[in-house]
Amino acid sequence: MRLLLLLCAIWALAVPASAQKRIALSFDDVPRGRGAFFSPDERSKRLIAQLKKAKVKQAAFFLNPGKLSDPDGLGGEARIKAYVRAGHVIANHSYSHPQLTDSTVEAYLADIDQADAWLKDRKGTRPWFRYPYLNEGRSDKEKRDAVRAGLKARGLRNGYVTVDGCDWHIEALTSKAKADGKPMDMEALRNFYVTTHVEAANFYDQLAVKTTGRSPAHMLLLHETDIAALFIGDLVSALRADGWAIVSADTAYADPIGDVLTDVPSHQGTLTELMAWQKGLPAPRWYARNDTKLMTALFNEQVLKEK
Template identity: 65%
Template structure:
């Protein structure tokens, strides 16, 4: 009897080990749609390549956080059709405000009115989800009264916080490619791909480590990305690299059903801005680092200069 019990125990432990090693889950989300053109593609080309890349990578559902006010920009022309194409491909849309303001620049009432303008457009779109993501991940910073007023306004509107748990600051990398292109600087595209992929994978790993320390487990993560040329060019490579590190790509619906989701509306830290991972760790008294080193513009600029532009240190 004892022998059978020990054998069964070993079998259970043996089966449990791979599950624990493969519990890293992450959803892909893209901000600022429809975004202005980047360094390499037209907006139409970018959308097509993103859809093709997501399909090629086997990503069932990504989320695009929309700024309807961007539709009136020159590069926003045709944006309705591009957003509809994402939905037709199985992806979802959510609210990123109408005009992309920083909460610290407006009153809570003005900010909520901007959200309402976006929601009036989004509520008529198929594939819409009731998630709101703060532009710049700025939730009021040190102004807790404003933070709480907006949280209350979101609850009244039956919107939830479209938080992120992992961030590689891809907006900075995109900005550097645009500046290099305009300056006529040659870029090593293989190195650019490798840097883009490495930064996102390393960010996922770093924030997951922080989450495991703060929570005692790995939540279903939400990766912050932007609707950029770099995502369109390198997304299959990124997904392959994440899977090689043991990550499973899940839907945004799955990620936002994680038990940490309600914390996005209650976590209390001295300055409300950034990832939910960072906020949870800060609230629990964890010391820095609570973020990924590549989020530092100075660090990412050095990496870009050294690897992509081949500029001397």
């Protein structure tokens, strides 16, 4: 197995960058509270160290400044500054993480403005907005278009994602197992996290090629979680061994697909899914483990060893 990984890594280095699969990393919901294994400070330090060791020069951290006033948010501003000092960038994920479908356009844009006021003039800030829950209004086209116009007027662009492995659900399953006192196979958890995201990257890349005829620079959706702090280095190594080049968030968002404005019956999910739907490609247009029932069953079997 080690020989195979070494050969894959050598191949990846030998292939021209333009011919490689490319992916950037992003982490949502910053600052996050205590998880199953680490305090917020411990998690941030570990994430920064692991990204540096893995030679990831620039990831994107999408912020909810409203969390800074929560008890778990204490010290969050220092952790955000530490990400930026390490070379990473920060962007707007709203102030309070609302669902667009549960908000008026006016309230939603005001929430974005509140986050933007906190982000303005801070080092490392990028003019990107990521929709909470990747919810762009679902079937409400009037609301969707009004927010799109509002973002454009504010000089913000959609901080879309093209690859999603539902890491938030793996984190939730892990936290519940820990709270319930269930023994977890940590090596199996590592493999589950890594395999899920490598498979997701390849699924969405193949879908993008079917849709657009090429492999774009992808943006992977992750969250500021304990499992990311534990296994992000392993994930980066596995992606590279599989032929992926890790690129900066700036590089990913320079890809032309960022200019695509899809028009499909319901807007929520990855840009890859929405573009495939618009082209008329049949479902499923999402990675299998994004079905949380399936992911839960696999987690229980592989990590908890429950039959």
